[in-house]
Amino acid sequence: xxxxxxxxxxxxxxxxxxxxxxxxxxxxxxxxxxxxxxxxxxxxxxxxxxxxxxxxxxxxxxxxxxxxxxxxxxxxxxxxxxxxxxxxxxxxxxxxxxxxxxxxxxxxxxxxx
Amino acid sequence: xxxxxxxxxxxxxxxxxxxxxxxxxxxxxxxxxxxxxxxxxxxxxxxxxxxxxxxxxxxxxxxxxxxxxxxxxxxxxxxxxxxxxxxxxxxxxxxxxxxxxxxxxxxxxxxxx
Numbered sequence: 001x002x003x004x005x006x007x008x009x010x011x012x013x014x015x016x017x018x019x020x021x022x023x024x025x026x027x028x029x030x031x032x033x034x035x036x037x038x039x040x041x042x043x044x045x046x047x048x049x050x051x052x053x054x055x056x057x058x059x060x061x062x063x064x065x066x067x068x069x070x071x072x073x074x075x076x077x078x079x080x081x082x083x084x085x086x087x088x089x090x091x092x093x094x095x096x097x098x099x100x101x102x103x104x105x106x107x108x109x110x111x112x113x
Numbered sequence: 114x115x116x117x118x119x120x121x122x123x124x125x126x127x128x129x130x131x132x133x134x135x136x137x138x139x140x141x142x143x144x145x146x147x148x149x150x151x152x153x154x155x156x157x158x159x160x161x162x163x164x165x166x167x168x169x170x171x172x173x174x175x176x177x178x179x180x181x182x183x184x185x186x187x188x189x190x191x192x193x194x195x196x197x198x199x200x201x202x203x204x205x206x207x208x209x210x211x212x213x214x215x216x217x218x219x220x221x222x223x224x225x226x
Contacts, residue, residue, distance in 0.1 A: 002156065033214075042117075042202050042216035043157070056213075091156050100206065101147070102214065104156030 004105035006092050012111045013082055020078045021108045023092030032075050033102065034067055035091040036060065043091055049075060082112045115140040117205050117217035125223045130193055134220045136186040136203030144206035148177050148188045151200045151219070160188070160201075193224045 003026040013019050025032060031050050035043035046065070047057045051072040061067075064082075069075040079086055089109050093102040117138045126132050138146070145164045149157035161170040161177040163186070169178045174191045190197055200219040207213045 002158065004156075035216075040218070040221070042204075042218045044216070045214070089154075093156075100145070101159050101162060102157075102204075104158070107154075107156050109154070 002103040002105065004092060004094055004103055006090075006105035006108050008108055009106060010109045010111075012113065014113050015084060016081055018078065018080045019082060019110065020076055021090055021092075021110075022074060022076050023105055024074045025092075025094040025103075031095045032069060033093045033095075034075070034077050035093065037089045037091055037107070038087075046077075079110075082110075084112045086110060087112045115205075115207050115215050117203055117215050119201075119203050119217040119220050121220060122218070123221040123223070125225060126193055128193060128195055128224050128226050132190050132193060132222065134188045134190075134201050134203075134222070136188070136217055138184050138186070138203070138205045138215070138217075140184075140205040140207045140215050142208060143181065143184075144208035146177075146179055146186050146206070147204045148175070148186075149202040149204060151202055153199070157202055190222075193222075195224050195226060198222060198224045 005024045007022045033048040034046040037043045045058050047067050049069040052069050064080045067077045089107040091107045092105045120135045147162045148160045151157040160175050163170050163179045176189045179186045200221050202219040203217040205215045
């Protein structure tokens with residue numbers, strides 16, 4: 001158990017629909033990251049938060065994507081007007097400890113039909 | 114450009130055999146290097162972390178080495194087990210004022226009985 005839960009674990013949606021994913025680090029941590037991972041690739045950085053502040057966004061994060069961390073604890077990632085190219089695993093990670101280790105959630109598998 | 118390259122892309126070995134996975138990076142300034150294991154459909158789980166001054170780090174049957182001069186790391190798996198079948202991802206931290214992690218594309222390992 002990495003102490004990070006994600007919901008839902010799987011999401012199937014039709015092209016053009018909006019979807020929202022949630023990430024809950026069990027205990028509060030300063031930094032929370034979102035990644036996207038496609039088959040056979042490593043995770044690609046999307047964005048990260050330090051407390052409730054979104055400090056960096058990848059150019060992969062188009063204007064259809066928005067992430068929030070309203071109280072510095074849980075975070076949501078919303079994708080509007082989904083496209084088939086959005087189909088991927090979306091991973092959330094928190095950092096912890098002096099070693100700055102990232103602990104990943106189980107991911108949300110998105111399939112856009 | 115900061116990059117992490119891993120080889121081989123995939124590997125098949127028999128149960129009980131040893132194997133070594135490679136990671137080359139061009140990340141500067143270097144902070145630390147991690148190896149993660151990712152089972153299919155799950156989030157990555159940290160195996161080892163090494164800073165600039167560390168040459169080797171073990172975690173059970175997993176031993177990671179780091180040569181900061183040549184910017185190379187390896188992950189050696191001893192006496193492989195079926196449960197070692199997974200993707201192994203090398204991640205290098207680029208601390209240049211922001212906490213950034215550069216991921217390799219991973220090596221997919223298959224252990225056969």
